[in-house]
Amino acid sequence: MSGGPIEIVERDFGELALNMGPQHPSTHGVLRLVLHLSGETVIKAIPVIGYLHRGVEKLSEHLAYDQLAPVYERDDYLAPTANSNAYVLAVERLGAIEVPRRAKWLRAFVSEWQRVSSHLVWLGTLGLDLGGALGGGTTLYMYCFREREKILDFLEELTGTRYHTNFNLVGGARYDLDASLAAKSDALAASVEAALPELWAMSGGNPIFEERTRGVGVISKDLALGVGVTGPTLRASGIAHDIRKDAPYDAYGELSFDVVTRTAGDAEARFQVRMDELGVSLKLVKQIAAGLPKGPIFTRKPLKNPKATKLPKGEVYAAVESPRGELGFHIVSDGTAKPYRLKINAPSFKNLQIVPHILPGGLVADVVAILGSLDPVLGDVDR
Amino acid sequence: MPAPEIVAALQTRFSATPTALGVELPSSELLTALRALRDAHGYRYYVTGTGAESATSFEIVHAVRNLVSNDTIFVKVSVGKDAPEVDSAAFVYAGAEWQEREIWDLFGVTFRAHPDLRRILMPDDYPGHPLRKSFAMDTPWGYRPQTSETPEAAS
Numbered sequence: 001m002s003g004g005p006i007e008i009v010e011r012d013f014g015e016l017a018l019n020m021g022p023q024h025p026s027t028h029g030v031l032r033l034v035l036h037l038s039g040e041t042v043i044k045a046i047p048v049i050g051y052l053h054r055g056v057e058k059l060s061e062h063l064a065y066d067q068l069a070p071v072y073e074r075d076d077y078l079a080p081t082a083n084s085n086a087y088v089l090a091v092e093r094l095g096a097i098e099v100p101r102r103a104k105w106l107r108a109f110v111s112e113w114q115r116v117s118s119h120l121v122w123l124g125t126l127g128l129d130l131g132g133a134l135g136g137g138t139t140l141y142m143y144c145f146r147e148r149e150k151i152l153d154f155l156e157e158l159t160g161t162r163y164h165t166n167f168n169l170v171g172g173a174r175y176d177l178d179a180s181l182a183a184k185s186d187a188l189a190a191s192v193e194a195a196l197p198e199l200w201a202m203s204g205g206n207p208i209f210e211e212r213t214r215g216v217g218v219i220s221k222d223l224a225l226g227v228g229v230t231g232p233t234l235r236a237s238g239i240a241h242d243i244r245k246d247a248p249y250d251a252y253g254e255l256s257f258d259v260v261t262r263t264a265g266d267a268e269a270r271f272q273v274r275m276d277e278l279g280v281s282l283k284l285v286k287q288i289a290a291g292l293p294k295g296p297i298f299t300r301k302p303l304k305n306p307k308a309t310k311l312p313k314g315e316v317y318a319a320v321e322s323p324r325g326e327l328g329f330h331i332v333s334d335g336t337a338k339p340y341r342l343k344i345n346a347p348s349f350k351n352l353q354i355v356p357h358i359l360p361g362g363l364v365a366d367v368v369a370i371l372g373s374l375d376p377v378l379g380d381v382d383r
Numbered sequence: 384m385p386a387p388e389i390v391a392a393l394q395t396r397f398s399a400t401p402t403a404l405g406v407e408l409p410s411s412e413l414l415t416a417l418r419a420l421r422d423a424h425g426y427r428y429y430v431t432g433t434g435a436e437s438a439t440s441f442e443i444v445h446a447v448r449n450l451v452s453n454d455t456i457f458v459k460v461s462v463g464k465d466a467p468e469v470d471s472a473a474f475v476y477a478g479a480e481w482q483e484r485e486i487w488d489l490f491g492v493t494f495r496a497h498p499d500l501r502r503i504l505m506p507d508d509y510p511g512h513p514l515r516k517s518f519a520m521d522t523p524w525g526y527r528p529q530t531s532e533t534p535e536a537a538s
Contacts, residue, residue, distance in 0.1 A: 050504040057489075058513055062520055225450075228429035228478035239450065241428075246453045315403050317446070317457070330444075332435050341514075343433035345446075350431075353481045382504060 029378030045359035052382040060342040066306040076380035078118040082322035084168040090318035090329040103173040103297040105251040118323035120148040129372035172298030182289040213267040217370035231325020236269035243321040267373035348380035385456040405457035432482030471497035489514035
């Protein structure tokens with residue numbers, strides 16, 4: 001080998017089309033991205049979705065109102081109760097069905113626990129996405145899942161199910177929280193809260209993490225509004241819009257909490273918004289467990305035939321703030337026992353739509369960081 | 384419920400009729416009405432777009448929101464069933480692009496001047512539009528396994 005300088009030859013290889021997914025570990029499910037590259041730079045990105053399309057909206061037209069809530073829990077499978085919560089809100093609004101106050105508080109309670117568990121999955125998988133920068137990424141992933149396991153164990157004790165809790169009923173809640181479980185919830189909230197600084201030190205406090213996320217995938221205010229991104233992605237662009245605050249449902253009108261925002265609009269800002277939301281949600285579960293009103297959790301007359309509940313003719317829209325953003329149900333009723341048309345306004349679908357706008361100009365390595373910071377759940381995208 | 388003064392403003396400027404969640408317009412006025420909502424009334428946030436089939440027409444709905452007054456309005460247009468076609472709102476609200484692709488995919492309504500009107504959820508070579516009422520739940524295709532137990536398939 002000669003000791004002379006290494007000659008670097010730059011050649012233009014033209015445009016390269018690269019298929020990323022649908023089976024790819026950092027696309028968070030079956031998302032396929034067709035990336036047009038010039039060298040390492042993305043010049044065009046085309047997301048291809050639909051691999052997980054299960055036709056839930058068509059199915060809805062064939063099931064009765066009281067049968068449908070568990071079906072939607074399979075949509076956004078990281079925060080199942082948020083889906084059924086939005087659905088029962090829409091049905092209750094259209095049918096003017098009374099919900100007991102305690103049930104409203106319990107719905108918020110389970111929703112907030114699932115927000116914590118969902119954000120922990122997001123943080124863990126973001127660690128995997130950014131891989132080598134974070135000691136292989138698996139460490140952060142394992143630490144997040146350690147905390148999440150405790151939450152799932154708690155939900156199992158409360159509802160009998162770790163995951164698809166089937167908590168929300170049209171007209172109330174299915175399971176009640178007793179004093180010993182409330183104490184367990186407080187202890188669990190304290191222990192997850194104690195783990196947050198550790199998780200932060202392994203991710204946000206890491207200079208390589210900053211390098212990978214700061215200034216990457218910037219979403220301007222105007223773009224965020226026009227495309228209609230939602231949830232933490234919207235709030236990281238400086239817009240303080242949170243359905244829990246702006247159109248309070250369940251118990252959120254009676255609870256006090258802050259809406260977390262950032263102004264940078266980049267991947268780091270989205271990361272920081274979710275990290276802070278973990279703390280907000282943990283405060284909320286403690287607040288709810290402490291102030292839970294007494295009373296029944298379900299006051300509707302027992303149903304002889306669940307397929308017989310009819311709703312009045314009309315249309316309704318109801319939304320909740322799921323961990324990914326505004327999750328809404330638009331129901332058109334023709335006065336029968338089944339929805340005439342039901343549309344799920346899915347937050348991941350709207351957030352993923354930003355991808356062709358923000359990937360071009362960045363590097364291939366940024367693609368995974370940006371996707372991770374958007375936190376799409378493909379079950380929610382494809383429905 | 385949308386703000387009554389916005390509904391009234393749309394009624395004076397366009398031939399709009401109030402609905403439960405917003406207004407219904409003739410399809411020729413859709414884009415001017417959406418532009419007026421966005422630019423003059425501050426409805427800058429695109430919430431969702433959806434479609435529905437009625438006995439005689441397809442209804443296309445765009446929901447937009449004013450984040451200052453926190454008010455959402457649903458703007459509905461109806462198009463005839465024989466050649467369903469409506470102007471695309473994707474150049475007014477970028478968020479309408481995918482929602483309109485979804486409506487095209489599931490209902491078969493064409494959007495004029497849409498930047499990229501392809502199927503989005505169903506396979507590219509899929510025959511038919513599944514959310515139409517004429518599309519039966521047990522329509523067989525390709526690899527779909529045939530089972531004798533399809534509950535409620537008959538109804």
